[in-house]
Each structure stands twice: as C-alpha cells, then as structure tokens.
Amino acid sequence: MRAVVFEEFGGELGVREVPDPAPARDGAVIRVEAAGLCRSDWHGWRGHDPSIALPHVPGHELAGVVEAVGADVVRVRPGERVTVPFVCACGRCPACARGAQQVCEDQQQPGFTHWGCFAGYVALRHADVNLVPLPEGVTTTAAASLGCRFATAYRAVVERGAVRPGEWTAVHGCGGVGLSAVMIAAAAGARVIAVDIAPGALELARRFGAEVCLDASAATGAAADAEVAEAVREASGGGAHLSLDALGAPGTCARSVAGLRAHGRHVQVGLLPGGAPLPMDRVIALELEILGSHGMAAHAYPALMSLVASGTLRPDLLVTRELPLTGAPAALAALDGPGTPGVTVITPHRG
Known part of the structure; x- marks a missing residue:
C-alpha cells in the first residue's frame, strides 16, 4: 500500500510503498476512505509524543470500510462502514471497566503508538471494543473528523463542560x-x-x-x-x-x-x-x-451519531479541503503556521 512516512522527527515527509497490514486476532484492518489532518499529527511529526517509533506513518482520524478481521472478533464483519475513536481502548483495565475508555490505562492510538491512517489501510486492535458503525447518511468524509476533533469537542462541551x-x-x-x-x-x-x-x-x-x-x-x-x-x-x-x-x-x-x-x-x-x-x-x-478532556469512548458515540444523522450537527460543513494522499505531506508540514481554516481531509484511494 501507499503511505505517508517520515524517518526523523521534523524531517522529510514522503509517500512511498510499505507492506500491507494484517489484523491481530482481536483486531481489524480498515480500508481508509477518509482521514482527517489534525494539529495532533503535527505534534507527532515534530517529536512531541514519546510513544512514536521511527520510521512512522502518521494519521489518527479515520473512517472507512472493514477489510479483514482477526479470528477472535465477533461483533465486526468485513464490508462494514466504520469510524474509530483516536483512543483505542483495551476493554479490560479498571478505566475501561467503569466506562472511561478515553483514559484507558493500556490504550493505543493510531498514528502515535503504531502506524496510522495516512495510508491505504490501517490495522487496529480490540475491534469489538473500538469500531463504531456509521449510520446511513453519515459519509466517510464527515466521519473522518469524528474520531478526534468533533467527538473530542462534543465531549468537552457537552459532558466535561x-x-x-x-x-x-x-x-x-x-x-x-x-x-x-x-x-x-x-x-x-x-x-x-x-x-x-x-x-x-x-x-x-x-x-x-x-x-x-x-x-x-x-x-x-x-x-x-x-x-x-x-x-x-x-x-x-x-x-x-x-x-x-x-x-x-x-x-x-x-x-x-x-x-x-x-x-x-x-x-x-x-x-x-x-x-x-x-x-x-x-x-x-x-x-x-x-x-x-481527552477524546470520547466508542460506547458514547450513538448520541453524537444520532445528532449527525438527523442533521442537527453538521461535521461535513467543517470540511473545507479534500486532498489525495500525495497532498498530505505538504499539508502536514504547513501546520508549522496557522494552517487552512476548517478541516482538511485526506482521501488515500482517490487520485
């Protein structure tokens, strides 16, 4: 698959061929239809997150289609349209047990703890805990902002605030x-x-x-x-x-x-x-x-999704720019400055 890769923090960003991912026994591989470009990705590229190992593929906001699942996955099937919180919870620790998956003690984050979604495909762990089905009428482009920015803002304003x-x-x-x-x-x-x-x-x-x-x-x-x-x-x-x-x-x-x-x-x-x-x-x-406020757990998404599906909330209106994968490196590097107003979405399989 093609992916955005950097070899050193703050160094050159380029698109190149890398091996396709395979699902873990409890995980899934998602065909990335849309990926949001976020300032958190810039922090990762600049070396502000100690969890990142090099070389690295950034990107943590995504929506797409389940391509494959591991042998232990029971709730998710190939072909489903899904999104995922940027905090992928383990589902077993004390924080998860009390419903606080957004502060999971053994969390993983695509684009930080492992390769992310500025790529054709991304592998995610604990699929039954973390994957969120997309209702009819919610496009993958709109959903690409839900995993981090929109869901984070929703919880920050409505629940924490x-x-x-x-x-x-x-x-x-x-x-x-x-x-x-x-x-x-x-x-x-x-x-x-x-x-x-x-x-x-x-x-x-x-x-x-x-x-x-x-x-x-x-x-x-x-x-x-x-x-x-x-x-x-x-x-x-x-x-x-x-x-x-x-x-x-x-x-x-x-x-x-x-x-x-x-x-x-x-x-x-x-x-x-x-x-x-x-x-x-x-x-x-x-x-x-x-x-x-640190993201939102997957089990809390239905209330947000219902508001999006009904048109009460319109995350799609936030998307002001769509770029092919080849446009992601320059767009990510440009976040050294103020950036483009609104949300930029990367579409890895277009163009």
Missing part, C-alpha cells in the same frame, strides 16, 4: 476542534464567543453559530492576553460560564481561564506538551473549575 442553554461559552482557537466546539455549543443553545487570529476561521465560526467573534491577531505577551480576556468578559457581561482552549498554547490557556466569571469552567482540549502557567489566584478567588 456541561454546557447549558443561554450560557456564554468562549472558544479560544477556531481550528477543527474549535469550530466543532462552536457548532456543538451553539446547537446546545449556548451564546458563543469565538476567538482566533485568522479572519477566515472567524468567518466560519460566525457561520457555525458564534454570536461574537474576537480577533486576537494583535495579542502577544501577557498584556495582550489580558486584553483578550477582558474583551471576553466585556462581551459576555462579566465573563464566560464555560471556556475552552481548543488550540493548545500557554497564551490561549491563560486567556481562557482569565475570561471566566465566578464559578466558571475551563476545559483544556488542545495539547500542551510544555504545560502552561495559570492564574491560580483567580482560580481560587472565583472558585473556577479546571477540567481536561
């Missing part, structure tokens, strides 16, 4: 996960403030339901971060009830916390490999909640 109608919800960073959060919060009846530095991203945020769009392009350093937080507090009449850092940077994290009102909730969604300093004096004084 406990959004309520009428609440001011600030979303800092309007890339794929941020725009997903905007759409989901607006659909839940929240009043959404979108914050980004790119006019195109803010325009999409407005299209997907943001009531207020704040341009943070001039915000650099602590003083500018304070200005952005003050703008959020002013727009929301005292501060956001719920705020998300959907980018993953020390500045956006601090702004998110500083823009909250008393008893507000900050949810960290974007990856922060180096951590971030927080205004803990404000956290204490206003009794703020600081929450993390």
Whole structure:
C-alpha cells in the first residue's frame, strides 16, 4: 500500500510503498476512505509524543470500510462502514471497566503508538471494543473528523463542560476542534464567543453559530492576553460560564481561564506538551473549575451519531479541503503556521 512516512522527527515527509497490514486476532484492518489532518499529527511529526517509533506513518482520524478481521472478533464483519475513536481502548483495565475508555490505562492510538491512517489501510486492535458503525447518511468524509476533533469537542462541551442553554461559552482557537466546539455549543443553545487570529476561521465560526467573534491577531505577551480576556468578559457581561482552549498554547490557556466569571469552567482540549502557567489566584478567588478532556469512548458515540444523522450537527460543513494522499505531506508540514481554516481531509484511494 501507499503511505505517508517520515524517518526523523521534523524531517522529510514522503509517500512511498510499505507492506500491507494484517489484523491481530482481536483486531481489524480498515480500508481508509477518509482521514482527517489534525494539529495532533503535527505534534507527532515534530517529536512531541514519546510513544512514536521511527520510521512512522502518521494519521489518527479515520473512517472507512472493514477489510479483514482477526479470528477472535465477533461483533465486526468485513464490508462494514466504520469510524474509530483516536483512543483505542483495551476493554479490560479498571478505566475501561467503569466506562472511561478515553483514559484507558493500556490504550493505543493510531498514528502515535503504531502506524496510522495516512495510508491505504490501517490495522487496529480490540475491534469489538473500538469500531463504531456509521449510520446511513453519515459519509466517510464527515466521519473522518469524528474520531478526534468533533467527538473530542462534543465531549468537552457537552459532558466535561456541561454546557447549558443561554450560557456564554468562549472558544479560544477556531481550528477543527474549535469550530466543532462552536457548532456543538451553539446547537446546545449556548451564546458563543469565538476567538482566533485568522479572519477566515472567524468567518466560519460566525457561520457555525458564534454570536461574537474576537480577533486576537494583535495579542502577544501577557498584556495582550489580558486584553483578550477582558474583551471576553466585556462581551459576555462579566465573563464566560464555560471556556475552552481548543488550540493548545500557554497564551490561549491563560486567556481562557482569565475570561471566566465566578464559578466558571475551563476545559483544556488542545495539547500542551510544555504545560502552561495559570492564574491560580483567580482560580481560587472565583472558585473556577479546571477540567481536561481527552477524546470520547466508542460506547458514547450513538448520541453524537444520532445528532449527525438527523442533521442537527453538521461535521461535513467543517470540511473545507479534500486532498489525495500525495497532498498530505505538504499539508502536514504547513501546520508549522496557522494552517487552512476548517478541516482538511485526506482521501488515500482517490487520485
């Protein structure tokens, strides 16, 4: 099969022939019809994830068709259309036993712990635990964003953030996960403030339901971060009830916390490999909640899938660019900068 491969962190990305994968006894091989390009893939390429062994095939958001299954798989059959969470759970550890597969103690992640989906095929373990059937009407292109960004945003807003109608919800960073959060919060009846530095991203945020769009392009350093937080507090009449850092940077994290009102909730969604300093004096004084959110378990997908199938949520509208596999290397490397607004989807078997 053809796959995107890199031999060193931050090094050349290229498409080349590699051996086809085979399913483990409890696993499956998926023919990748669509794969989302995400900033997490950029973190992996840049060497920010110690689980990656070289050479490596990136890619962790996918949808496709089951090509083959192992001898121990009973729930999944070849020919089924499926997607999968980016956290592939073991199904046996204490976290899985209590239904928290998204923090599985023995998790695997395509594109990180093993070769990923920027390829014709990808092998996944524990197929009966992790594969999610796609309802009729949900395309593989739309589903390619569900495994990481859209599902992550859904759980961050609805479950971890406990959004309520009428609440001011600030979303800092309007890339794929941020725009997903905007759409989901607006659909839940929240009043959404979108914050980004790119006019195109803010325009999409407005299209997907943001009531207020704040341009943070001039915000650099602590003083500018304070200005952005003050703008959020002013727009929301005292501060956001719920705020998300959907980018993953020390500045956006601090702004998110500083823009909250008393008893507000900050949810960290974007990856922060180096951590971030927080205004803990404000956290204490206003009794703020600081929450993390890490994907969503496969068993929680039906509620999300029903909203997608009914058209209440439209992840397909987030897809602004589709590229063949040969376009993936340049698109991944381009994430050194702001990137293209919306979601880029790679289609390995087209072109």
